[in-house]
Amino acid sequence: MNAPGQYSKPAVIVHWMIAILVLVALPLGYYMTDLSLSPRKLQLISWHKWIGFTVLLLFIPRLIVRLTRPVPAPVDTMPGWQRAVASITHVVLYALIIGVPLSGWMMSSAKGFPVVYLGLVPLPDLVGKDEALGDLLKSAHELLTSGLLILVGLHIAAALKHHIIDRDETLVRMVPLLKR
Amino acid sequence: MNSKRLLAAALVSLILPLAGAGAYAAQPAGSFDQVLPAKNRIDFVFKQMNVPVKGHFKKANVNLVFDPAAPAKTTVRLDLDLGSIDAGSADANSEVVGKPWFDLKTFPTATFVSSSVKPLGGDRYEMTGKLTIKGKTRDVTTPVTVTQNGNTAAFDGGFTLNRLEFAIGDGTWSDTSIVADEVKVSFHVEAERRAAK
Ligand code: HEM
Ligand code: HEM
Numbered sequence: 192m193n194a195p196g197q198y199s200k201p202a203v204i205v206h207w208m209i210a211i212l213v214l215v216a217l218p219l220g221y222y223m224t225d226l227s228l229s230p231r232k233l234q235l236i237s238w239h240k241w242i243g244f245t246v247l248l249l250f251i252p253r254l255i256v257r258l259t260r261p262v263p264a265p266v267d268t269m270p271g272w273q274r275a276v277a278s279i280t281h282v283v284l285y286a287l288i289i290g291v292p293l294s295g296w297m298m299s300s301a302k303g304f305p306v307v308y309l310g311l312v313p314l315p316d317l318v319g320k321d322e323a324l325g326d327l328l329k330s331a332h333e334l335l336t337s338g339l340l341i342l343v344g345l346h347i348a349a350a351l352k353h354h355i356i357d358r359d360e361t362l363v364r365m366v367p368l369l370k371r
Numbered sequence: 372m373n374s375k376r377l378l379a380a381a382l383v384s385l386i387l388p389l390a391g392a393g394a395y396a397a398q399p400a401g402s403f404d405q406v407l408p409a410k411n412r413i414d415f416v417f418k419q420m421n422v423p424v425k426g427h428f429k430k431a432n433v434n435l436v437f438d439p440a441a442p443a444k445t446t447v448r449l450d451l452d453l454g455s456i457d458a459g460s461a462d463a464n465s466e467v468v469g470k471p472w473f474d475l476k477t478f479p480t481a482t483f484v485s486s487s488v489k490p491l492g493g494d495r496y497e498m499t500g501k502l503t504i505k506g507k508t509r510d511v512t513t514p515v516t517v518t519q520n521g522n523t524a525a526f527d528g529g530f531t532l533n534r535l536e537f538a539i540g541d542g543t544w545s546d547t548s549i550v551a552d553e554v555k556v557s558f559h560v561e562a563e564r565r566a567a568k
Contacts, residue, residue, distance in 0.1 A: 228466045230549040237420040303425065303459055310421040 198364050199260040205253045206365060209246055209288060216242045217340060240299065240306050243292040244314070250288050257285075266359045277349065280342055287339045293317075294332040301325035403524045403562040404436040410525075410561040413451065417534070418551040426463075430455035433560050437517070437524065442496055447485035453504075454479060471541040478505045486510075494518065498528070504537040522564040529557030 198206070216239060223235040265274045299306050300316040302325040307313050318324060353361035354369075363369045413428040430452040437445045453473045458464050468475045485500035491514070499512045513530035533552045534540055540550055 228462050230543050230546050233419055233549050237422070304419075305422055307420070307422045 195261055195263055196360075196364070197263060197367070199256065201252070201256045202260055202262070203365060203367060205249060205256055209249050209253060212242050212246050212249070213288070213339070213343065216246065217336070217343070220336060237310065240295065241309050243295050244306065244308055246288060247292040247296070250285075253288075263364055266353075266361055268357065268359055269361075280346055280349075283338075284342055284346065287335060287342065291332065291335045291339050294328055294335055298325060298328035298332050301328050401440055401564060402436055402438045403564050404434075405563040405565050406433045406435060407523075407561045407563065408432070410559070412559040414557050416555045418553070420549060421551075424459040424463075426456065426458040428452065428455050429457065435526070435560065435562055437526070437562065439517070439519065439524075442488055442490050445485065445488040445496075445498070447483070447488075447498065447500065449481075449483040451481040451483075452479070453481055471544050472539055474505060481505075483511075488515075502532070505539060507537045509536055524562055524564075526560045526562070527558070529555060531555050 219235060219239050219242070223232055223239060226232040226235070265277060269277075296306055296314070297317045300318045301321050303320040305313060305316055318328075350362045350365070353359050354363070408431075411431045411433055413431045415426050416423050417426070418424070428451055432450040432452070433447070434449075435445070435447045437447075454468070454475055456464065456467060456473075458467050467473055481502070481504040483500050483502045485498055487500075488496050488498045491497050494517045496515045496517065497512060498515050499510060501508050502511045509532075511530055511532060513528045515526055515528040518525040518527070531553050534550075534554050535545060535547070535552050539554075544550060
């Protein structure tokens with residue numbers, strides 16, 4: 192496969208759809224858990240689940256795009272250690288894009304709350320109701336979420352560093368609108 | 372107390388239970404009225420953002436007299452310990468105790484008292500009665516299926532109640548787009564035949 196200079200259009204679209212949803216789900220998750228039980232909280236939790244499940248759904252086209260479209264090689268000026276860190280980060284981000292919503296969905300099932308996507312489509316329960324398992328999965332969701340938060344932070348910081356300090360093409364390849 | 376009176380008292384206390392047994396025998400032979408409390412189940416399902424959430428009550432005191440030969444004479448009384456609720460999660464359990472929901476301090480129990488039972492054919496019946504929750508009384512009607520198995524009978528049924536008619540989930544919680552008004556209640560009670568014992 193010849194490495195192109197750009198991400199393919201579908202790759203860019205699906206990156207940003209997932210990125211936006213994750214960047215909404217994260218703060219929403221932290222905000223809603225701090226609220227005391229109220230109709231508003233129930234509503235926000237439902238929205239959170241729907242957004243999260245959408246991320247899981249979008250992973251499928253994303254994987255297809257990743258496997259079928261060539262990905263640009265890192266910019267030439269990038270040192271080897273940065274390439275290594277970047278590719279590890281990307282692999283872990285992919286893993287978390289599945290792991291975080293999946294743990295959320297499993298937690299919901301274990302706690303006895305089926306997920307009804309958009310309030311319309313009942314999703315199957317991944318595990319039976321089990322209080323102890325529910326608490327465990329809740330910790331898993333929180334742990335994976337913290338990992339996601341840290342990696343996304345690094346990822347964004349790195350993208351901005353490439354753009355502002357290194358002044359290379361890294362960010363532009365993912366944000367074609369920025370093309371100078 | 373002299374010894375004669377003691378003897379008389381002893382005799383009376385011996386004979387009284389026998390007289391009681393005689394009274395039992397005089398009852399209609401086939402009444403089921405010995406409720407097996409451990410078998411009682413009161414379950415409910417409500418919808419929260421369209422998500423069905425299951426709950427149940429752990430303590431229900433049921434008194435019933437059911438004679439298959441005279442079903443119209445059936446009487447049922449339920450005293451439900453609302454504090455024994457499991458509303459699906461720890462969060463919900465501590466929430467429903469409060470004023471907007473069951474207001475447990477003022478209304479610790481809910482009651483149901485049957486007013487009529489009519490046979491629908493086979494082992495199916497229709498029971499109507501007064502349900503009182505949170506100081507509000509409403510008529511409810513529920514189908515009941517009776518499954519007799521030797522000297523035990525199981526009573527199963529279910530109906531839908533509208534929580535807002537009982538002011539369950541007042542104030543901000545009355546928004547039915549979050550928690551639906553309809554609550555599906557189902558029950559299972561077992562009783563043994565008294566005469567058989
Ligand atoms: C991209 C997807 C997702 C992200 C980024 C995300 C993020 C978060 C965050 C940050 C929290 C707060 C954790 C804490 O308090 O430390 C949270 C809580 C929660 N998440 Fe997610 N989540 C996602 C997907 C899902 C999905 C798909 C579900 C369920 C179907 C779900 C269900 C929950 C629930 C129920 C809580 C609250 C736990 C509680 O306090 O009891 N999440 N999520
Ligand atoms: C403002 C937020 C974000 C910016 C500016 C951004 C920027 C970028 C850029 C510039 C790349 C290309 C890297 C390269 O060419 O080597 C990229 C790739 C990637 N981004 Fe983001 N991103 C953001 C948010 C996110 C979020 C929230 C996630 C995941 C939850 C994410 C996951 C990924 C992944 C997995 C790749 C690797 C794509 C591949 O090569 O297969 N990004 N991002």
